[in-house]
Amino acid sequence: MSVFELEELRVGFATGRDVTEVVHGVSLAVDKGRTLAVVGESGSGKSVSLLAAARLLPERARVSGSARYAGRELVGLPEARLRSVRGRDIGFVFQEPLTSLHPLKSIGQQVGEAISSHERIGSRALRDRVVELLEEVGIREASSRLHEPPARFSGGQRQRIGIASAIAMRPGLLIADEPTTALDVTVQASILDLLRTLQREHGTAIVFVSHDLAVVSDFADDVVVMRGGHVIEQGPLTRVVDDPQHPYTAELLAAAEHRLPVPPPDGVISETPLAELRGVRKTFTARVRGRSRARTVLHDIDIRVRTGEILGLVGESGSGKSTIGRTLSGAIRIEAGEVRVSGAVVNAPGRGRVRLTPEQRVRVQTIFQDPFGSLNPRRPIADILAEPLRVHRRRSERDIPAAVADLLDAVRLPRSFAGRYPAQLSGGQRQRVAIARALALDPALLIADEPVSALDVTTQRQIVELLQDLRLSRGISILFISHDLGIVAELCDRVVVLSEGRVVESGPTADVFRNPAAE
Amino acid sequence: MSLRISVDPAHVAESTTASSVEGPWRGFLRALARERLVIAGGAIVALVVLLALLAPVFAAITGHGPTAQFRDEAVDGFGVPVGPSASFWFGADGSGRDVFIRAVTGAQVSLAVGVPATTLALIVGTTLGLIAGFFGGRTDAVISLIVDITLSFPFLVTALCLVILNRGENGQPIVPPVAVVVVVIALFSWTFFARIVRGQVIELRRRPFIEAAESIGASRSRIIFREIIPNILPIAIVYWGVQLPLNIVGEATLSFLGVGVVAPTPSWGNMIADAQASALFQSQPWMLLGPGLFLVVTVLGFNLLSSGLQNALDPARSR
Numbered sequence: 001m002s003v004f005e006l007e008e009l010r011v012g013f014a015t016g017r018d019v020t021e022v023v024h025g026v027s028l029a030v031d032k033g034r035t036l037a038v039v040g041e042s043g044s045g046k047s048v049s050l051l052a053a054a055r056l057l058p059e060r061a062r063v064s065g066s067a068r069y070a071g072r073e074l075v076g077l078p079e080a081r082l083r084s085v086r087g088r089d090i091g092f093v094f095q096e097p098l099t100s101l102h103p104l105k106s107i108g109q110q111v112g113e114a115i116s117s118h119e120r121i122g123s124r125a126l127r128d129r130v131v132e133l134l135e136e137v138g139i140r141e142a143s144s145r146l147h148e149p150p151a152r153f154s155g156g157q158r159q160r161i162g163i164a165s166a167i168a169m170r171p172g173l174l175i176a177d178e179p180t181t182a183l184d185v186t187v188q189a190s191i192l193d194l195l196r197t198l199q200r201e202h203g204t205a206i207v208f209v210s211h212d213l214a215v216v217s218d219f220a221d222d223v224v225v226m227r228g229g230h231v232i233e234q235g236p237l238t239r240v241v242d243d244p245q246h247p248y249t250a251e252l253l254a255a256a257e258h259r260l261p262v263p264p265p266d267g268v269i270s271e272t273p274l275a276e277l278r279g280v281r282k283t284f285t286a287r288v289r290g291r292s293r294a295r296t297v298l299h300d301i302d303i304r305v306r307t308g309e310i311l312g313l314v315g316e317s318g319s320g321k322s323t324i325g326r327t328l329s330g331a332i333r334i335e336a337g338e339v340r341v342s343g344a345v346v347n348a349p350g351r352g353r354v355r356l357t358p359e360q361r362v363r364v365q366t367i368f369q370d371p372f373g374s375l376n377p378r379r380p381i382a383d384i385l386a387e388p389l390r391v392h393r394r395r396s397e398r399d400i401p402a403a404v405a406d407l408l409d410a411v412r413l414p415r416s417f418a419g420r421y422p423a424q425l426s427g428g429q430r431q432r433v434a435i436a437r438a439l440a441l442d443p444a445l446l447i448a449d450e451p452v453s454a455l456d457v458t459t460q461r462q463i464v465e466l467l468q469d470l471r472l473s474r475g476i477s478i479l480f481i482s483h484d485l486g487i488v489a490e491l492c493d494r495v496v497v498l499s500e501g502r503v504v505e506s507g508p509t510a511d512v513f514r515n516p517a518a519e
Numbered sequence: 520m521s522l523r524i525s526v527d528p529a530h531v532a533e534s535t536t537a538s539s540v541e542g543p544w545r546g547f548l549r550a551l552a553r554e555r556l557v558i559a560g561g562a563i564v565a566l567v568v569l570l571a572l573l574a575p576v577f578a579a580i581t582g583h584g585p586t587a588q589f590r591d592e593a594v595d596g597f598g599v600p601v602g603p604s605a606s607f608w609f610g611a612d613g614s615g616r617d618v619f620i621r622a623v624t625g626a627q628v629s630l631a632v633g634v635p636a637t638t639l640a641l642i643v644g645t646t647l648g649l650i651a652g653f654f655g656g657r658t659d660a661v662i663s664l665i666v667d668i669t670l671s672f673p674f675l676v677t678a679l680c681l682v683i684l685n686r687g688e689n690g691q692p693i694v695p696p697v698a699v700v701v702v703v704i705a706l707f708s709w710t711f712f713a714r715i716v717r718g719q720v721i722e723l724r725r726r727p728f729i730e731a732a733e734s735i736g737a738s739r740s741r742i743i744f745r746e747i748i749p750n751i752l753p754i755a756i757v758y759w760g761v762q763l764p765l766n767i768v769g770e771a772t773l774s775f776l777g778v779g780v781v782a783p784t785p786s787w788g789n790m791i792a793d794a795q796a797s798a799l800f801q802s803q804p805w806m807l808l809g810p811g812l813f814l815v816v817t818v819l820g821f822n823l824l825s826s827g828l829q830n831a832l833d834p835a836r837s838r
Binding site for chain 1: 543544546726727728730731732733734735736737738741745746749750
């Protein structure tokens with residue numbers, strides 16, 4: 001008998017009188033001591049199906065079908081009984097360790113709550129159990145850190161604390177919903193190791209939700225592929241990977257593998273530097289409780305972007321990558337050194353906002369990370385794309401519709417999208433609009449700040465190909481900022497590695513990745 | 520083995536998301552039309568507005584103007600006015616005036632004071648809130664201080680003072696009293712708009728699309744008008760609908776106390792005051808019920824409408 005199974009589970013969301021079904025009859029099962037991965041793009045229904053089983057969805061969700069834990073039916077179970085199942089039998093690990101932990105309570109309190117809400121236990125014994133759990137998940141010196149709030153821990157540590165809460169009652173099943181997506185690559189591996197160890201030691205069954213097949217392929221025994229609320233394919237991992245039955249599965253697999261970088265033809269890249277940072281330092285001052293705290297984010301940075309090249313900028317979150325992009329675009333002023341674009345100084349120490357001439361502004365354009373936030377929700381696409389042209393008076397009003405159509409063509413979106421609003425586009429489509437907007441002014445340098453992090457694997461691939469084409473067809477340089485080493489390896493000619501505000505390595509991509517001086 | 524898929528996944532995703540989501544304005548109107556509170560409130564408001572507009576028509580039908588007195592007809596020997604009849608639909612008041620005609624004329628007054636006052640408050644409040652939220656720093660501190668100071672003034676006492684100040688040499692008002700009432704009410708309601716808008720603008724300011732507009736080189740005024748205002752307009756409009764009934768009651772209160780619309784112009788407030796002062800409502804209850812009912816129903820209608828507007832604006836309920 002499986003530890004956990006779903007049978008013909010349907011989930012819908014009610015708005016007013018209509019119910020929109022988003023999960024259409026999903027069936028899956030996981031056995032004791034095994035790991036089932038549920039993969040699919042965002043919107044495929046993978047998280048919703050599992051949250052529905054434990055009734056963790058909002059009021060307006062309508063669940064039908066069957067969800068069973070150890071043979072016991074969960075759908076329709078009275079709330080009081082279900083509450084004891086959550087935590088005691090099923091543990092949950094969520095994606096964002098930042099938001100799934102209470103910011104004001106200490107970690108000792110939170111992990112302790114996971115235990116004390118299910119059993120009566122004396123404070124001494126509770127404290128010992130909490131320390132034991134935290135040490136098991138790899139938080140060192142746990143006993144002396146019990147009273148610290150989550151903010152004092154790194155992202156990876158916070159996720160470990162979340163896992164500690166989830167396994168506190170030694171549940172038979174752990175449901176992990178994208179637990180490593182928000183973490184850096186190096187930390188991901190350690191979290192997966194932890195989960196594996198816990199499974200081995202306690203025989204816990206794990207259901208692991210992810211949109212990233214690469215992460216899953218190391219870790220899972222069985223796989224369920226979902227799309228649009230349906231199960232497309234399922235089976236043992238090795239079988240699904242070697243012999244996918246459904247074209248969509250094959251597509252996901254293809255998108256997940258990273259290809260070798262194709263060097264650009266001769267003449268595309270010229271040695272003349274387009275943009276340079278020399279000795280750049282950037283400090284942020286925050287006023288905390290009346291006192292100013294200065295944080296130096298960039299120390300003595302020297303970077304050169306050649307004309308026509310795609311330069312990768314990698315590093316962990318907090319290493320200063322986005323800040324470099326913003327000094328290049330003039331969004332923030334530097335405290336030391338200088339930034340030059342096409343030979344002219346565009347950013348140097350001084351007071352007030354960085355003032356750029358229109359010509360300088362036009363040379364450097366940025367594509368932002370968040371496709372959902374970087375487009376004004378209340379303006380149609382045509383207006384959003386026409387805005388740069390209007391601000392810089394590049395076209396007469398009469399020529400604008402044609403210019404907008406050209407931009408949409410350049411990013412391979414249908415011309416009919418001009419009349420739509422951002423909410424009517426998917427994440428990948430919005431990101432293309434953002435790219436089109438950045439291209440409108442014919443910039444020389446495109447700063448792409450994590451442009452694909454928020455997108456699904458298949459969409460990522462399309463955007464990466466688009467950027468490669470644009471570099472060849474327009475000869476623009478791209479500064480590609482990312483924490484995803486796989487994509488950087490494929491797309492970039494050279495790579496600069498940043499750590500804690502300093503350049504620790506730079507050179508041709510192949511060299512840097514083959515012989516890393518630092519990790 | 521590589522399989523080429525003929526359907527571009529982007530388009531597939533498009534078909535599942537595109538048709539189910541509309542543009543923001545269309546979506547808002549659609550949500551409005553479906554909201555029962557909007558329909559109910561809207562119907563009541565429409566009725567009141569209609570009656571207000573038809574006031575002169577009613578006056579023509581009955582032959583009674585709002586300030587015309589018909590003592591012989593309507594008031595008996597003891598000074599007690601008649602109740603509802605064929606010619607006086609709500610009866611008469613102590614001076615022999617037609618209560619119904621006065622009540623519907625009062626509707627005109629309430630709307631003529633409430634709507635401009637709320638609109639003035641919206642314009643002033645939104646502008647100041649926008650400036651405070653967008654520029655931050657000292658500008659924000661100054662404007663927030665002004666908001667706090669305004670809020671610390673007591674409504675009635677201040678209104679009274681302003682009305683008294685509005686007395687010229689010979690006892691005649693310098694500025695038309697209605698204008699004073701409008702300004703007073705606007706003065707006490709602009710702060711709500713300022714607070715709401717300021718909060719919204721502060722949140723919007725941080726959003727990536729504002730930074731994107733800056734990186735394109737858009738000037739600050741362009742950003743304010745083309746990026747920020749379209750986003751705060753819906754909230755401002757909804758709060759207009761929330762504030763209006765409050766301002767109608769505010770006007771009625773001022774008139775009740777004698778510092779708003781003064782006799783002989785009818786206002787629900789001063790009609791209620793009349794009824795209460797003369798105690799004639801004990802014999803002729805419609806002297807009180809007439810304006811009272813109108814006031815209650817009107818405010819109820821606007822409240823339902825604005826609740827419905829707020830629901831429609833709430834993304835958790837709309838689709």
